[in-house]
Amino acid sequence: MGPKRCAVASDETLMRIFTVPEAPDSTLSKIELEISNNLVGFLNENIAAIEKPLHEVEKDFQSAAIPEEPMFVSDYAQDIMEQLVAHSVHTASPSFIGHMTSALPHFVLPLSKLMVGLNQNLVKIETSKAFTPLERQVLGMMHHLAYGADESFYSKWMHSAKTSLGAFCSGGTVANITALWIARNCLLKPQGDFKGINSQGLVAAMLHYGYKGLAVLVSERAHYSLGKAADVLGIGRDNFIAVKTIDNNKVDVQAMRKKALELESQGIKVMALVGVAGTTETGNIDPLNEMADLAQELNCHFHVDAAWGGATLLSDNARTLLAGIERADSITIDAHKQMYVPMGAGMVLFKDPHATDAIEHHAEYILRKGSKDLGSHTLEGSRPGMAMLVHACLRVIGRQGYEMLIDKGIAKAKYFAELIKQEEDFELVSEPELCLLTYRYVPRAIKLAIANASEEEKIDIYAALNRFTASMQKRQREAGRSFVSRTRLTPAQYDNQPTVVFRVVLANPLTSEAMLKEILEEQKQLAQSDPIFKKYLAKYL
Missing domain, CATH: 3.90.1150.10 (Aspartate Aminotransferase, domain 1)
Incomplete structure (x- = not known):
């Protein structure tokens, strides 16, 4: 084997990588063709069957120095085939049944390439145009799936500049944080001379309202992301209260009620109850109607983490398992789980279109008042157009197809x-x-x-x-x-x-x-x- 080729950084080569595709016989083009024609075969052939220890894999990723000299694309493609692809996890394999991953529909791959090529930024209409109404439509579809409001509701609110029916995000963690962020801000809203927690902060809010603390009550089977939310929002992990489950892995609502009343007697306000619709460990669904009743009694926010189980609503045969979800103030759903969309497609839905008023924010250079920019109601700023892939699956697979897959x-x-x-x-x-x-x-x-x-x-x-x-x-x-x-x-x-x-x-x-x-x-x-x-x-x- 001869010496390794050396690429050169020049105006010509830099312009080339932005304007000229790889040649048909290049390594990258061959990889692309093989993936397009036979993804399953590509994965089966190129991902190593026998696991290589992580410490051995790490040897290929030791240097912290950014390379001074450029590299030919084909050489890089060969490197990642040997160092990265070979030691990835074959999550699409039908015998890989340990996690919430699956094979993806073939049409998703070229559509993903189209999405990346368009490179839209959903924070603002100026960088996304048609992607913004598409995302609003997908949120409307999912809102209708969960809440079932009438047509006039969606005609009024789906494309409203003043409100949002939900928010797309990277996944369930950000969705849960967003839901509890809204719950916190709605609870500690402006009153009299107090400008609200979003202006004056948590300490001033607690002093104004006279609370000694805030608490979120969840099942002991709840996802760990909810603990992160309690930390990020200043509630504290100690006030993220895990309530025991009964033998069927569903939360004991009577124990939850007892704990809530005990907390409130100590001056700690229950900010939210979180029901789980499809626990990560066992897939069970909390008694959502009973939890909704308790949330009403406590006058607190009711959130349902349906990151896994939310897609079950697409099956008329199984959606009754989630009875009561329509009473939630907010719902988390991950499309990258049972909706067969690539990783990075989470969402949170809000029953009340005005719920996002509590977290609305503006900036003169990008998020102006009165615009339909999605970024004014989201935690994340710059985001890719993942809603396009959810839209594609909803259209191509349809309710009937999803029902068959779920069932x-x-x-x-x-x-x-x-x-x-x-x-x-x-x-x-x-x-x-x-x-x-x-x-x-x-x-x-x-x-x-x-x-x-x-x-x-x-x-x-x-x-x-x-x-x-x-x-x-x-x-x-x-x-x-x-x-x-x-x-x-x-x-x-x-x-x-x-x-x-x-x-x-x-x-x-x-x-x-x-x-x-x-x-x-x-x-x-x-x-x-x-x-x-x-x-x-x-x-x-």
Whole structure:
């Protein structure tokens, strides 16, 4: 092999990269063609099946120096194929069932290229033009899906310069922060000489209203992003109160009510209740109607984090699982989860079009009063036009197509749950309500040992099972044939002790029943050779 080619920085070469595409026979053009013609084949062929340790991957990314000299595009493309693509995660694989990812519709890829090529900035109409009314329409569609207002409502508010029915954002974290930001500002609004928290700050607001603190009450299964929101908004993580769940992983509303009244008796105002529609760990849905009643009683904001489960509303057969969501003041939905859109497409919806008045902001050079600029009602400033891809999926897949995808995912989860129940050495830990479930490998002999064990012996067995489950999940991931994730729950059948379990998400329409059987078979084989099992659990067989 000869010496590496050296590129040169000049006016000519710089103009070239802005004006001339790569030649058809270049490395990058070949990659682009292969992705366009056969994305599945490209991913299967180029992502390494056997996992390379992260510390080995890091060796390719050690230098903190920005290169002085330029590089040919083809050379760079070859480098990223070897160093980046090869060691990416095959999230589209039908046997990758451990996280909230899936294969994407093929049409999304060229549309994404079009979106990047247009390079619109949704902060302002001057940098987005038609993308702004398109985004407002998508927010209107999703608002109608959740709240079902009549046509006159959307005619009045969808394209109003004064209000917004929601906000697109990078994902559920920013959506949840935005919802609670509005809840905080509405609670601590201007009154008399007090100009409002957005002008005078939290300390002045608390003094004016006479509160000793603010609190947000959520399920113990709530997403970690809500804790971030409490931190960012100045409420404090200690006042982000996680309320216990009952055996079906739904929040105990009576316990929540008791805690809320206790807090308010101490001078701590409950700012918001957050219901979860599709918990990250188990996919369960909180009793939203009961929570809405409690929020009404407490006169506080009711937010529903439906980042995962919100897409279920697209199925007429399953949307009743989310009964009560229409009573929420705000709702988070991630289109990059069960709506099959690439990462980076979250949104928050507001029942009241005037809710965003509480966070409205302007700047003379960019966000002027009276304009229809979306940036005046969003936390983020510059944003890409991800709403275009959501719009595409809503139009191309449609309600009927989404209903089929949602229903099949739920049916597949129920099938897998039954498969697990039929295996005497497996144990279903949480029943699927949506398309998530949790389970673990527990041989029948160990189940009998637990049943006959003393309390002290049980603790030892539980600890060994946790180590074994974590070990088996790691070994299955490293083998590269399939992937399930793991989490930690406190199920009643294990005396509410922290319990490591396998977690499965069955949203990928390409995952077959045969693959699910193969995954269980692989886990059986891994269990036989697991060193943790041999060391700590084999004695019970």
